Structures are given as C-alpha cells and as structure tokens.
Amino acid sequence: MNDSSWGAPAAGSGLGGPDQGPAPAGPAHDRHTAAQTRPMPIVPDVPAGGFQDGHGRGAAHQGGPLFRDETPHEHPQEPMPSPVPPPPPSAAPAPRQKKSAGRDLGAAIGVGVGLGAVIIASLYIWPPAFVGVVAVAVVVGLWELTSRLQERKGIKAPLVPLAVGGAAMVVAGYVRGPEGAWVAMALTALAVLVWRMTEPPEGYLKDVTAGVFAAFYVPFLATFVVLLLAADDGPSRVLTFLLLTVVSDTGAYAVGWRFGKHKLAPRISPGKTREGLFGAVAFAMAAGALCMQFLIDDGTWWQGLILGLAVAASATLGDLGESMIKRDLGIKDMGTLLPGHGGIMDRLDSLLPTAPVVWLLLALFVGTG
Structure with missing residues (x-):
C-alpha cells in the first residue's frame, strides 16, 4: 500500500510543519508514531500539486470531501466544482398559422358578384333571359360532369342528347310547367338509350345509367328554378x-x-x-x-x-x-x-x-x- 494514501508527509517536511525539519529517528519516535497510528480508509494517491491541509497532510479532493463529515465550507481554499450549466431553453413554439380558406378569395368574390349581377339583371329586366342563363349553366354542368366521368372512370355518358334534352327540359318547365318538365325528362332518357346504341355494346349499361343519372341530377332539378320563375x-x-x-x-x-x-x-x-x-x-x-x-x-x-x-x-x-x-x-x-x-x-x-x-x-x- 502506498504511503501517500494515508496522507504521509512528503520528504523534507514534518508533522509539525515545513519549518521543523526532519523528524527524529529512533525507538522513541517509532513508539510515538505507532501510538498515533489508527486505521484509515484507503484513498487514492495524492496527485502532484494536490491540496495540503493545515497539518501538512496531503488530501486528494478531486470531486468532493475526503471524509463523510467534511463539507465544502471547511476548506474554503478548495476549488468548488463548476456549476452545471442549465439546459438550453427549448425552441419557441412556431406561431400558430391562421386558417386559410384554401382558395383565392378575391377571385371568388369577384366572380360571385359578377354572376349575381347577371342573374339579378336577367330576373328583373327580362325574365326569359334568366331561363337562357339557366339553360347555359345546365349544358356547361353536363359537359363538366360527363368529362370527369370519362376521364376518371371510363364512363361514356352521351353528351349530345344530354345537352339538347337538358336545355329543352328547362324551356319546357318554364313554358308548360311540371308536366312539360317530366315529358322532357322521359324523352331525354330515351334519347340517351338510343344514342349509345351507335357504339359497341361493351359498357352500354354503365354508360346509359350514368347518362340517365346526369339528366336527372342536372337539368331536371334545375327545372324547378324556372318553375319558381313562372309564378306571378x-x-x-x-x-x-x-x-x-x-x-x-x-x-x-x-x-x-x-x-x-x-x-x-x-x-x-x-x-x-x-x-x-x-x-x-x-x-x-x-x-x-x-x-x-x-x-x-x-x-x-x-x-x-x-x-x-x-x-x-x-x-x-x-x-x-x-x-x-x-x-x-x-x-x-x-x-x-x-x-x-x-x-x-x-x-x-x-x-x-x-x-x-x-x-x-x-x-x-x-x-x-
């Protein structure tokens, strides 16, 4: 076991301090030393330049007190451990984004105002013009619907009989009332069935089904708008x-x-x-x-x-x-x-x-x- 682990004095120094010189040798000194010797815990070697306590004993204070009853304030000259820096603050949360309508609101408002002006003018200046506006909207709506059906599903609902029959349905509803609208609807469905017969039979059922659905969904329901117009x-x-x-x-x-x-x-x-x-x-x-x-x-x-x-x-x-x-x-x-x-x-x-x-x-x- 190294003597340094016991805090033995270094060469050239004594128990009384560095100015007393070497300790006397002999039996008396040995007995005196033995009398003062007591078991001490094993501690690491004192590193070079280690701390010297008030009695000249080397003490290895690397990260804390050597004995349990030592506290940092008993050795003010002992360097204190560097404080652990606080963790960096977490990043500030991103600002909450405002909800967006997902469309160009300026363009939407402008188009809406323009359509409203056309509708109001046709309603109160010359009501038959409004019937024409509805018929045009029906034809364009049928074109959009049948185009998407063909592009996305391969369904070929015949557009020509749908467009002609849809416009006729709107006019018939305004002129002849609900009975005219029902007759025009039936004739449009029949025209769809016949028109599709000019093409190969593959997909006939789904094509005519989609055609009849389109005739009901767009022009027939739109006919009720002109039925409202027919009142006083x-x-x-x-x-x-x-x-x-x-x-x-x-x-x-x-x-x-x-x-x-x-x-x-x-x-x-x-x-x-x-x-x-x-x-x-x-x-x-x-x-x-x-x-x-x-x-x-x-x-x-x-x-x-x-x-x-x-x-x-x-x-x-x-x-x-x-x-x-x-x-x-x-x-x-x-x-x-x-x-x-x-x-x-x-x-x-x-x-x-x-x-x-x-x-x-x-x-x-x-x-x-």
Whole structure:
C-alpha cells in the first residue's frame, strides 16, 4: 500500500510543519508514531500539486470531501466544482398559422358578384333571359360532369342528347310547367338509350345509367328554378331561393372557419363541421324570415323560419352529395371555369337539390300562382 494514501508527509517536511525539519529517528519516535497510528480508509494517491491541509497532510479532493463529515465550507481554499450549466431553453413554439380558406378569395368574390349581377339583371329586366342563363349553366354542368366521368372512370355518358334534352327540359318547365318538365325528362332518357346504341355494346349499361343519372341530377332539378320563375311573383321567389342558399353556405363557412372543431362527415368532406351546420341553419332561418315577410306575396316570417331550416338541410346534403361524387372520382373540383370557385357544377351542388325543396314549400305556403 502506498504511503501517500494515508496522507504521509512528503520528504523534507514534518508533522509539525515545513519549518521543523526532519523528524527524529529512533525507538522513541517509532513508539510515538505507532501510538498515533489508527486505521484509515484507503484513498487514492495524492496527485502532484494536490491540496495540503493545515497539518501538512496531503488530501486528494478531486470531486468532493475526503471524509463523510467534511463539507465544502471547511476548506474554503478548495476549488468548488463548476456549476452545471442549465439546459438550453427549448425552441419557441412556431406561431400558430391562421386558417386559410384554401382558395383565392378575391377571385371568388369577384366572380360571385359578377354572376349575381347577371342573374339579378336577367330576373328583373327580362325574365326569359334568366331561363337562357339557366339553360347555359345546365349544358356547361353536363359537359363538366360527363368529362370527369370519362376521364376518371371510363364512363361514356352521351353528351349530345344530354345537352339538347337538358336545355329543352328547362324551356319546357318554364313554358308548360311540371308536366312539360317530366315529358322532357322521359324523352331525354330515351334519347340517351338510343344514342349509345351507335357504339359497341361493351359498357352500354354503365354508360346509359350514368347518362340517365346526369339528366336527372342536372337539368331536371334545375327545372324547378324556372318553375319558381313562372309564378306571378316569380323573380322574388327565385331571388329568395338564391339568397337563402348563398346565406346558408356563407353561414356554414363563417361559423365553421371560426369555431369549427367537430367534423360533420369526415369521410365525405373533412372541411365541414357541426358548428358550420349550426351556422348555416341560423343564418338561413334568419334570412328566410326576412324574405318571406318582405319579398313573397302573402308570406309570413314563421314560414320563413321553416323555409330557412329546410334550405340549410338540403343545401348541406347537396354539397355532401357532390363531395361524394368528387371523392369517388378522385378530384377536388369538377372544373376550372370559374376562378376561385372551380367549375359550374361546384356552384350548382347546393342549388340543384334546394330548388325542388323551395318550390314545394312555397307552393304549400302561398300557392304556385
């Protein structure tokens, strides 16, 4: 065992201190030394330049006290361990990004205002012009729908009989009423069946099925808009129908964008929320009460509440229905004709199923005259 582990004095120094010289040798000294010797714990060798305590004994204080009862303040000259630096502060969380509408709102507003001006002008200046606007929208919507079906699914719904029959359906509804619309619908379906016979039979069933579906979905439902126009206060009825649908969509967007947390139908349309649906209902009911009270002849505010509730429900279902179609096709929009909106069908999605609902309720409340 090394003597240094016991704190033995170095050569040239004594127990009495460095100025007393070497310790005397002899038996007396040995007995004196033995008497003072007691067992001590084994400690490491004192490193070169180690600490010398007050009695000249070398002590190895590398990271803490040598004995258990030693504390750092007993040896003020002992260097204290360097404090452990605190961990660096975690990176500041990224600022929360504002919600985005996902579209060019400026272009969407501009297009919406332009379409609204055309509709209002045609309604109140010369109502037959509005019928032409509806017919054009129907033909473009059919073109978008059949094009996407062929591109994404290989379904060839014949566009020519659909376009001709769809425009005729709208005109017949305005001129001849519901009976004219039903007859035109039946003739359009028959034309689709016959037209598709000019091509090979492979895929005939799916093509004509898609064609009949397109004829019902776009022009037949749009016919109820011109049926509203045929009444004595037709322009006001059409304006009520359009206002309630737009207000419902706007309320759903505004409330859902600000407060939406609970998904309404995540598998169909992840952006729609239950809070947005409540916003659509509240906005549409308020607008319905005002429209029925001030725009519709013989209408009352409580009828507007019912009408607004029905419009909010049908507009939401119509939007979800087209979202289901687009999800099945694997597309975001039906077209790109309207900047900020997508295609014509992306604007007709909530209007088409709402038109028959509004026509029916107004017929029940105030009649069809």
